[in-house]
Amino acid sequence: MLTLTGVAAFGVVAVLFLILGYLVWNGGKSLNLDFFTQLPKPVGETGGGMANAIVGSLKLLLLAALMGLPVGLMAGVYLAEFGGKTFSYVIRYTTDLLNGVPSIVIGIFAYSLAVLPVRHFSAVAGGVALGIMVIPITVRSTEEFLRAVPGSLREGAMALGASKWRTIATVVLPAAKGGIITGVLLALARVAGETAPLLFTAFSNRFWSPGWGQPIASLPVMIYTYAIAPYDDWHRQAWAAGLVLLALVLVANIGTRVVLSRGGGGRST
Amino acid sequence: MSTSATTMDRAAPRRFDGGGPRAFLHRLGHGDEVAHVLTLTFAAGILLLTSGLVYELWVNSHLSRAKFGWLFFWTRTWDPIFDNFGAAPFIYGTLVTSIVSLVIAVPLGLAAAIFLSELAPRRMSDTISFLIDLLAAVPSVIYGLLGIFIVVPLMRTTVGPILIGSLGHVPVLGKFFKGPNYGVGFLTAGVVLAIMVVPFIISVSREVLLTVPREQREAALALGATRWEATWKVVVPWARTGILGSVFLALARALGETMAVTMVIGNDPKIAASLFAPGYTIAAVIANEFTEATGDLYLSALIELGLVLFLMTFILNGLARLLIVATERGGGHPS
């Protein structure tokens, strides 16, 4: 009976490698320079690439970071350093709640905030949706890593005449910065792969999206669009895009965990 | 070894700015207060955001709620042309796919968690857990990609026929396994969902199992139980509240999954008994039809579906939290 459990565990791991393997096999075949440098070709024609989607995803990530990270970081600082008991509990509960909201529902919210008033899709709207998703992850990891900084460090600074905010800014945050940065990277990696909330906020675009107020292409949405379409060439490109996306996400996840396990929390200057 | 701290230590007077105690106090007071208020504002912003979300969902679904009322939940038609919308097919689809995914993922996940907590040496357990956690980081759309090109053909050509052939004529159970079988449908979606939620079950269950005190295992073994009996009859029951919590968590995830599901479920708003029939979930219909919703009522109905989905996951996540907290407090024992 117990051997079955081992089978289960290794079976699940095998699935991971299956996914990786398949993506590398199918995606690798289709990855070429065109993929990274060219725009999509008109529907029905073969060839072309996803340059606009790659740039689009980067722009969306930037927006999400700008909108969500400050909120998450500040709220995390509040919970770890200033929070009163009841209010902190309410904030944490609400943050967890927000974290559990399905991403498509967040998309609806971002739609009503950023698309309805102006009656068109835009990169900003996509950024809003992703930015909202970044917040709970950032809050949690910031608070966790700030709390991990020993109280003796805070006392040492205060005994030298540092005020509370000074202590936080010059001693506590630097001490926790390794962990906080990894939390930020993980949050960004997570939203980079999100498709649903972009479907009716950032929408998509077969060309470059100038500025921030136009619909914009993104890797996940392109993968979706191409995968469900009837063209083989598009399927091929979807695999390639899937490989690129997965590679980015996995690198971020593995990289941050390696850094964390090496004790990235307390040994920085 | 001579220390050069001598009486001339204080020879060079040092100047520090500050301008007297009062000015300093003023600045200091302001600094800390400002920091407190600033961070509090951002924290409160999260409250604002979340209430805003609920508010928007409520307000924008008004048209649909006003027109259909409670009937919305029972109506089986989804007819954009005649503006008649009902949530029943989607609620059905959401529940069926989630249940199927749990039926597959819970035994699988629990078994793996048991292996990782009871049998595997610590390092192997940690490595495997790490790899399984990576599975949780794979984006939904990539699961969908694999679903379309691997699972669907497999279901159509191999697994489907086997199941239909073997179980299709069994009384009672048989009606779930009838053709036609196009590869897409409730079962396929359930399978893909199962892979997506199994890492959560494994991760939480493993942690909970690891907290079961050694003495419990040892007591069972000392009484002559085999390792399996000790595990299944003593350790797992001890952790059952937390494990249940992980199931709720996984369920909440499954309910909200959008991309992978919409790529393999067939997107047909019908209620059908057969697991091989195409279906639809709440998240999938919103994803597919939101941008094509002509008319305010149509959009409002979709948003009402979003509200329903929100409430379902809200309640489930709340229950999951309670269960997991209960494990941490009471050692897994229900009162």
Added chain:
Amino acid sequence: MSDKTSQASDKDALVRFEISDLNFYYGAKQAVFGLNLKIPKNRVTALIGPSGCGKSTFLRTLNRMNETIRNTRVVGQILLDGQDILQMDVVGLRRRVGMVFQRPNPFPKSIYENVAYGLRINGFQGRLDDLVEHSLRRAALWEEAKDYLHKSAFALSGGQQQRLCIARALAVDPEVLLLDEPCSALDPVTTAKIEELMFHLKDSCTMAIVTHNMQQAARASDFTAFMLDGKLIEHSETSKLFTTPTDPRTEAYITGRFG
């Protein structure tokens, strides 16, 4: 239950801290009861007593560090050179009254930056390098650290880290240095080094040290105060307290009958 006032036997020993009728509360629980004490200038005063007698709590009122804990209350008067510290700007107070803690707590920065920290935040003007060197010399760490100033403070041994913390505290040139069992985590050799340090620092810095180690109190201090259950039992010159204590409880403690 007699609260003795201090006896300054040196004719020119001025008083740095004058504590009158100090009561301290952690929430509803009182930890210090009606304490009266004069801490002489440029001398080392040791605070001894069994665990939980309130000596650390009392020490921390002197630089208002207890304010970092919620729900604490101070009732009474503490004068530093005649000024009421409870009315003072707390940041300014802490620059004048420094503290070294039980476990070394260097910041995760370089040795240089640790010492420079207090200088930077207090708006020091002048050559930072010189001052850092000066503080490290006062803490008897310069020779060992001078070639590694930009290495992480964690590269130092426990005893060196504690001396670094002393240097850090000294950098802002405090008039008083409070030491809360600074040697309890250190080996005897390092402890001896720190005691020697204290001897040399005396001339420029008033010190108050809480210690569990009576031999240390006897070796390193000029005056000793014995506390029990939150009250000051006896305070006099160290030599006198350890050879001819007045109060029977003091005698019981120093002869090891309890503690």
